[in-house]
Amino acid sequence: MTQTPYTDGTLVRVEGLKKHFPVGGGVFKRAKSHIYAVDDVNFAIERGKSLGLVGESGCGKTTTGKMLARLHDPTDGHIFLNDAEVGQVDLAEVKGAQLKTFRRRVQMIFQDPYESLNPRRTVFDTVVEPLVVQGIGDLVEREERVAGLLDLVGLTPADTFMFRFPHELSGGQRQRVAIARALIIDPTFIVADEPTSMLDVSIRIGVMQLMQELADRFEVSYLYITHDLAVARYMCQDIAVMYLGKLVEMAETEELLAHPLHPYTQALISAVPIPDPRLKREMLEIMGGIAQPIDPPAHCRFYDRCPFADNFCRDNDHPSLEDKGNGHMVACHKI
Amino acid sequence: MSLILSVHDLTMHYTTRKGEVSAVDNVSFDLAKGQSLGLVGESGCGKTSIAFALMRLLPENGVIKDGYILLNGRDIVAMDYAELLKVRWRKIAMVFQAAMNALNPVYTVGQQITEALELHLSNISPAQARERIAILFELVGLDPALMDRYPHEFSGGMRQRAVIAMALSCSPDIIIADEPTTALDVIVQDRILKRIRELQRELNMAMIYISHDIAVIAEVSDRIGVMYAGRMAEMADSADIFEHPTHPYTYALMGAFPSIKGKRRDLKTLPGEPPDLLDPPLGCRFHPRCPYATDVCREKQPDFMPVNGASRTDLTQGHYVACWHPMQGVTL
DSSP states (O other), X not given: OOOOOOOSXXXXXXXXXXXXXXXXXXXXXXXXXXXXXXXXXEEEEETTOOEEEEOOTTSSHHHHHHXXXXXXXXXXXXXXXXXXXXXXXXXXXXXXXXHHHHHTTEEEEOSOTTTSSOXXXXXXXXXXXXXXXXXXXXXXXXXXXXXXXXXXXXXXXXXXXXXXXXXXXXXXXXXXXXXXHHHTTXXXXXXXXXXXXXXXHHHHXXXXXXXXXXXXXXXXXXXEEESOHHHHHHHOSEEEEEETTEEEEEEEHHHHXXXXXXXXHHHHHHHSOOSOTTSOOOOOOOOSXXXXXXXXXXXXXXXXXXXXXXXXXXXXXXXXXXXXXXXXEEOOTTO | OOEEEEEEEEEEEEEETTEEEEEEEEXXXXXXXXXXXXXXXXXXXXXXXXXXXXXXXXXXXXXXXXXXXXXXXXXXXXXXXXXXXXXXXXXXXXXXSOHHHHSOTTSOHHHHHHHHHHHHSSSOOHHHHHHHHXXXXXXXXXXXXXXXXXXXXXXXXHHHHHHHHHHHTTOOSEEXXXXXXXXXXHHHHHHHHHHHHHHHHHTTOEEEEEESOHHHHHHHOSEEEEEETTEEEEEEEHHHHHHSOOSHHHHHHHHTOOOSSSSOOOOOOOOSOOOOTTSOOSSSTTGGXXXXXXXXXXXXXXXXXXXXXXXOOOTTSSOEXXXXXXXXXXXX
């Protein structure tokens, strides 16, 4: 695929991104088959906007996020970052020292704040680490920045939190520490992998609102990975729905929720419980369960479970994501 | 309605090295035959402790300090082990949160249900047990041929169905479901919720459904009890509580829950964090986070009383709240 020059406000553009994991191989044995965890994924995120990546467990959403943060190396494809500071780079290609520079621009927030913080390090140690790694500022400056950021994420007064250990913090506070750490080196793009799914309801909204405020303030974009459509609705301007390594639908959030076109999206939306017994939901039942995409057949990934599938779907390749008007992208032969 | 379970002023502590944790404090509720009650609240609010108290499965450091749990008029708290065996599983059964941990990996699923059947229903033959398991599997939507498989051969949703089949095996009058779908994906969760609800109605079982997710609770419950920091804050029929949330915590909880349906309203934050139950706040336990708190809230615990000053009968119907300043006429 050719490198498209940027003329618009695109911050991240993913083209033909793939990640195939070998299965069944050994040290001296070639893998017989591959899990097509992410298979030819394309999307773009505009500067200052956030994209929600939604799907069930095992659909490849976390793998996609990890490739964007370069915690996984892509098997194939491009991840173009159009950044004011480092210019336009293909993140799929960067290596070594360049990778370190780029880590200043892209950060990641993980799901489980109990696992992602080192229990032996104080809040200060954790939050300051990116500055140390990148060699930014001296001790006094670093301390000021950490204190300033702790204030911003609501861990106030900062000096009472700075030297606490993770076990002295609640889940919500820990996730605030993780957010502070991600923000301390002024990234333009943050991959947030289910950052609020471990938190209790009353705490969760606070963290979601904080992430939104900070996004506006620092002009940060998120790739917000979640299984929860309701959370994505509140966090993201656009939503992309993923199924077995493929994007099946992508549209502006309210458009997608009000007029889902792909049968999988329709099933997903109809399965979400509504926190109000007065509202009834329409049902679309789909068959079977989610499988692992090990050497999948060429036809549509959703073929086996789709209530509308026919011979055409069986005999043709997986449909590509096409614009059906107003930027509402769907990958389905039947639409 | 005929009363099947009556929990009155249940108070339960956990003894820890740091002191007594007041996990459940003066909680009362009633359950009628065939009724489904949803208990909703955040982690640490005491909802799972109540479930364990009902089954008398509390860990060693969990002590029931006060109150009684009447099952068909007999107090579970006072029962000895022999009596408990007759009640557990046959009268009250439980579906546990983590289906993987609730099943033994070295026995087939069928063997494990047989074990429960043999223990609780004396003189059941192996053939009868298999027959019964086949019926149970069909009830929960599993292929009876799967009963000779091991738990690791089941997907998460199938395991949860197997655990539900196990809970139904001795035809209990009451089933307690403790977050049975929390670890599952939405589509699987939706199917299991529907099946649970259908079974509960078909078999006319009473159900206590425990979840932190108010949306799930709304789907499966006739009545909803909202818990906060070990106490029951509010209880009413599902539609009623959503239409007229009266306790400020209920209101906050509902306002904080995002929905994909309806207008996209702004979510409201609830400042602060739930209290430390080693040293719970005096008076109403919600007062440190409550926007309407006054001096009386800080000093005296509010009674769990009917809204609109109706007389307190049993708790299977009516709208109850424990608040000094209940909210009137507010809707979301």
